[in-house]
Amino acid sequence: MESDIDEIVEILQRKEHFLILTHKYPDLDGIGSMIALGNSLKNEGKKVTFFLEDKPEPPLTNVKGIDQILIGEIPENSFDATIALDCSDLNRLGKAKEIAISNRPLICIDHHETNDHFADINLVVPDASSTGELVYKVIEKAGFSIDPIIAENLFAAIQADTGCFRYENTTPESLNIAAELLRYGINPWEIYRNLNEQYTLPLLKLIELALETIEVHHDGKLGMISVTQDMIKTAGTEPGDSEKFVNYPRFIKGVEIAAFIRQTGEARYKFSLRSNGKVNVAKLANHFGGGGHAKAAGFECEGELSVLKEKFIKEAEVFFK
Numbered sequence: 001m002e003s004d005i006d007e008i009v010e011i012l013q014r015k016e017h018f019l020i021l022t023h024k025y026p027d028l029d030g031i032g033s034m035i036a037l038g039n040s041l042k043n044e045g046k047k048v049t050f051f052l053e054d055k056p057e058p059p060l061t062n063v064k065g066i067d068q069i070l071i072g073e074i075p076e077n078s079f080d081a082t083i084a085l086d087c088s089d090l091n092r093l094g095k096a097k098e099i100a101i102s103n104r105p106l107i108c109i110d111h112h113e114t115n116d117h118f119a120d121i122n123l124v125v126p127d128a129s130s131t132g133e134l135v136y137k138v139i140e141k142a143g144f145s146i147d148p149i150i151a152e153n154l155f156a157a158i159q160a161d162t163g164c165f166r167y168e169n170t171t172p173e174s175l176n177i178a179a180e181l182l183r184y185g186i187n188p189w190e191i192y193r194n195l196n197e198q199y200t201l202p203l204l205k206l207i208e209l210a211l212e213t214i215e216v217h218h219d220g221k222l223g224m225i226s227v228t229q230d231m232i233k234t235a236g237t238e239p240g241d242s243e244k245f246v247n248y249p250r251f252i253k254g255v256e257i258a259a260f261i262r263q264t265g266e267a268r269y270k271f272s273l274r275s276n277g278k279v280n281v282a283k284l285a286n287h288f289g290g291g292g293h294a295k296a297a298g299f300e301c302e303g304e305l306s307v308l309k310e311k312f313i314k315e316a317e318v319f320f321k
């Protein structure tokens, strides 16, 4: 790991114009890491171009410094180096894949176990809580300064990927880095509230409708919740708003697998799965052509909701034996 950091630091110090990217459907770890690393390079007098294929949805729009990111249109310039953050393979870069390949060296900083080392230099540390944690180490090693915007974005990235310092990836290391970042005068409560608790009344209405659909199977070990397009219309909210609904069945005592089923098309449904412990939900998702991590996975499928549910419930049964 140390030699990868040294190699990356050398490039950051020597090159002038950087392109910074993260994966499609970006999350707080990806975006926070982009802004933090990019701004620390800018503070060193470097040129930085940030690019995202998709427009981030609220509350990610509240990320400090997000207005620096180009959205949708691929920049035409050429760059001295490209940095892909929190991205496990080239395809996850979406539209930016080609430009990343043609603007080398390509650097990847990531913590996904499934990372396929697609870049020229790969700082991939599955034990790290977040990409934000790794970016902090790079900035520190480079001797670049940290200002409050950089500190806030790194803190937000670590806070997000550790589930606010609750998940198993909350290590002494991640807490130490978070503690260091707090010394820059940032406010953890404000950061959390701005980037997480921005519920609208229609969203609460959608939660009310969705809670009605909760069901449990296999002696209470499988919990499911669903959201249809009709429900989204009735509540008057956006489809992306239901992102964290998988937590409701996951909260239930005794539930080992939680599933959130979201209608994404006329007869199309996306299943998001979470494991509370023993079961590897990536394996379950595999049965339906999907994938992910042991504790968080998913798949999409077509058909009638009641039929798809029944198939899923049946398939899940073997995982409890």
Ligand SMILES: [Mn+2]
Binding pocket: 029, 030, 086, 111, 130, 131, 161
């Ligand atoms: Mn991450």
